[in-house]
Amino acid sequence: MFSARKLVPVILAIALLGTACGDDDDDAPQAAPPAPTSVVPQRIVSLSPSATEMLFAIGAGDQVLAVDAFSYFPPEAPVTELSGFEPNVEAIIGYEPDLVVLSDDIGDVVSGLEAAGITTLLLNASVTIPDTYAQIEQLGVATGHGPEATELVGQMRTKIDALIASIPERATPLTYYHELDDLLYSVTSTTFIGELYALAGLTNVADAADPDGAAGGYPQLSAEYLIDADPDLIFLADTVCCDQSAASLAERPGFDQLSAVKAGNVIELNDDVASRWGPRIVDFLETVVAATNAVTAADAGTG
Amino acid sequence: MGAIAVDEQGLRVALPQGTRLETGWLVGGIAAALGAVVLGLWLGPVSIAPGRVFLELLDRLPAVNVDSGLSVSDRAIVWDVRAPRVILGLLVGGLLAGSGAAYQGVFRNPLADPYLLGIAAGAGLGATLAIVSGVGDGIGVIDPVPLAAFVGALVAVAAAGMLGTQRGRAGSASTLILAGVAVASFLTAVQTYVQQRNAESLRQVYSWLLGRLSTSGWGEVALLAPYALGCVVVLTMSVGALDVLAVGDDEAASLGLRPRRIRLVVLGAASLGAAAAVAVSGLIGFVGLIVPHVVRRLTGVSHRRVIPLSFLLGGAFLVLTDIVARTVQSPAELPIGVITAFIGAPFFLLILRRESVA
Numbered sequence: 123m124f125s126a127r128k129l130v131p132v133i134l135a136i137a138l139l140g141t142a143c144g145d146d147d148d149d150a151p152q153a154a155p156p157a158p159t160s161v162v163p164q165r166i167v168s169l170s171p172s173a174t175e176m177l178f179a180i181g182a183g184d185q186v187l188a189v190d191a192f193s194y195f196p197p198e199a200p201v202t203e204l205s206g207f208e209p210n211v212e213a214i215i216g217y218e219p220d221l222v223v224l225s226d227d228i229g230d231v232v233s234g235l236e237a238a239g240i241t242t243l244l245l246n247a248s249v250t251i252p253d254t255y256a257q258i259e260q261l262g263v264a265t266g267h268g269p270e271a272t273e274l275v276g277q278m279r280t281k282i283d284a285l286i287a288s289i290p291e292r293a294t295p296l297t298y299y300h301e302l303d304d305l306l307y308s309v310t311s312t313t314f315i316g317e318l319y320a321l322a323g324l325t326n327v328a329d330a331a332d333p334d335g336a337a338g339g340y341p342q343l344s345a346e347y348l349i350d351a352d353p354d355l356i357f358l359a360d361t362v363c364c365d366q367s368a369a370s371l372a373e374r375p376g377f378d379q380l381s382a383v384k385a386g387n388v389i390e391l392n393d394d395v396a397s398r399w400g401p402r403i404v405d406f407l408e409t410v411v412a413a414t415n416a417v418t419a420a421d422a423g424t425g
Numbered sequence: 426m427g428a429i430a431v432d433e434q435g436l437r438v439a440l441p442q443g444t445r446l447e448t449g450w451l452v453g454g455i456a457a458a459l460g461a462v463v464l465g466l467w468l469g470p471v472s473i474a475p476g477r478v479f480l481e482l483l484d485r486l487p488a489v490n491v492d493s494g495l496s497v498s499d500r501a502i503v504w505d506v507r508a509p510r511v512i513l514g515l516l517v518g519g520l521l522a523g524s525g526a527a528y529q530g531v532f533r534n535p536l537a538d539p540y541l542l543g544i545a546a547g548a549g550l551g552a553t554l555a556i557v558s559g560v561g562d563g564i565g566v567i568d569p570v571p572l573a574a575f576v577g578a579l580v581a582v583a584a585a586g587m588l589g590t591q592r593g594r595a596g597s598a599s600t601l602i603l604a605g606v607a608v609a610s611f612l613t614a615v616q617t618y619v620q621q622r623n624a625e626s627l628r629q630v631y632s633w634l635l636g637r638l639s640t641s642g643w644g645e646v647a648l649l650a651p652y653a654l655g656c657v658v659v660l661t662m663s664v665g666a667l668d669v670l671a672v673g674d675d676e677a678a679s680l681g682l683r684p685r686r687i688r689l690v691v692l693g694a695a696s697l698g699a700a701a702a703v704a705v706s707g708l709i710g711f712v713g714l715i716v717p718h719v720v721r722r723l724t725g726v727s728h729r730r731v732i733p734l735s736f737l738l739g740g741a742f743l744v745l746t747d748i749v750a751r752t753v754q755s756p757a758e759l760p761i762g763v764i765t766a767f768i769g770a771p772f773f774l775l776i777l778r779r780e781s782v783a
């Protein structure tokens with residue numbers, strides 16, 4: 123499994139760890155992290171599917187050496203066994219990366235990598251759309267693709283603005299339910315994905331279930347509440363994880379009474395597109411706006 | 426209530442002709458279960474007038490046709506969402522508590538519960554495997570998750586049973602318990618490994634492990650009903666034998682009973698019932714451990730009372746806790762396992778203290 127070439131950096135890392143612990147005071151200037159802009163990284167490891175999508179979208183794909191097991195978009199991404207959920211510092215160092223991009227600092231992986239002299243970029247899950255723009259631009263600067271990143275952000279802004287402009291005025295806003303799994307876990311408007319729905323002018327029926335944010339914006343809804351709330355639109359973000367579909371939704375007890383089911387306003391989303399904060403949020407918003415614009419006054423009236 | 430048998434007295438009470446299940450207790454247990462069902466149908470995140478709920482249910486009876494005045498969606502809530510959930514709670518709670526009482530009786534161990542011989546770990550592994558492999562989830566007649574959980578639970582119990590007994594010789598109760606602990610640890614390790622290897626299914630697996638009655642329709646009720654019936658019948662028929670067994674194996678043998686066979690039959694029926702309950706509802710803790718103790722505190726140690734009343738009160742308890750689970754943070758749900766322990770533990774301590782004082 124472990125070639126000598128892969129072992130060298132590990133041994134080096136252990137040696138470096140030793141020095142880092144041994145003579146902190148003497149080498150203080152050297153211990154400072156290298157400035158990300160000084161050298162353009164050519165061996166990037168991404169442990170964040172969203173960051174992987176951003177890297178490829180800004181043209182830094184060629185510099186990406188390895189990505190985690192869930193970074194399977196775009197298809198040309200070099201998927202490996204690496205895990206962003208249980209990052210293994212040694213396995214990451216084994217790729218001899220010059221930049222590691224992560225979305226979570228699980229198990230102190232960042233300090234482990236920095237102790238080995240590897241530059242890291244921690245891009246936490248976006249809370250707002252400007253966070254996504256900022257992360258794309260950060261990645262642009264870090265990978266030497268600043269102009270492309272700025273251009274991409276500009277394009278995304280333009281497309282999102284155009285989508286929002288295409289939404290007709292409605293006397294009463296449409297309501298929606300976004301399903302994370304078939305146990306009725308949902309999102310509120312305080313989440314990133316909820317913010318996108320709000321842009322499309324939709325009202326979230328799950329907001330009442332987590333008004334104070336105690337469930338972190340991801341409450342589990344009561345089936346009877348959902349039937350009573352009778353949302354105009356239902357978005358299924360559990361088509362992959364849980365094999366749900368408009369047909370299987372309609373088969374659930376009592377759900378055949380839902381207006382969205384009767385009117386065919388159940389939208390099957392790709393779980394990944396609906397849970398990542400990368401460039402594909404534009405595609406996601408496009409789907410949502412198209413579904414929203416397709417709801418006729420007659421459909422909405424049945425609720 | 427005063428007739429609580431303890432220690433030496435317990436021996437006397439446990440003799441076959443000792444106590445019967447007085448009608449009073451039985452009526453009380455049935456009333457508690459029915460009361461819980463009525464409350465369960467009435468209360469929920471969506472408020473529906475109880476009179477209309479009653480008329481709606483009446484309308485469902487064959488040859489009865491009344492207008493409940495409920496809207497179509499309220500009808501669906503009462504009949505398709507609430508009613509199956511309440512009945513499922515009754516069955517699952519009853520099975521867990523009834524099996525718990527049987528396990529405690531067979532092992533003569535107050536800490537025994539239906540999960541003692543690896544049912545929880547086996548069901549957890551089965552469910553996890555079904556979830557991560559995603560076979561035919563959501564469509565089709567048979568949902569693979571409960572099926573896999575059921576098979577996993579039975580495999581675990583069978584493994585513990587075989588490993589805990591040697592070449593046909595009756596292993597001691599403690600050997601069986603330790604075999605159960607070992608099997609459970611092993612299966613939990615495998616389950617955790619599979620779960621970690623499939624982090625994308627983590628939330629689903631976790632939700633399953635926490636237990637829920639929330640997505641239930643009539644399908645789950647139909648799935649569980651035959652096992653519930655079988656478990657209730659066998660355990661109710663075994664109460665006399667369990668009472669004799671409580672005195673000791675030698676005493677039971679001298680009365681012409683075969684302790685090993687009784688243990689096998691009772692554990693088999695209890696395990697089958699608990700495995701079926703776990704398969705449809707996930708791992709709901711506490712009910713199987715505590716409800717039998719509450720019943721014992723209230724009525725005495727005879728299985729003639731403990732087993733039937735555990736079925737009834739276990740069912741009532743789970744239906745009531747489920748009301749809390751779906752209303753306390755309405756319209757959000759809480760995992761029912763959280764509620765069973767949160768409400769059950771203080772309630773149990775209250776009973777424990779009151780009886781100690783008396």
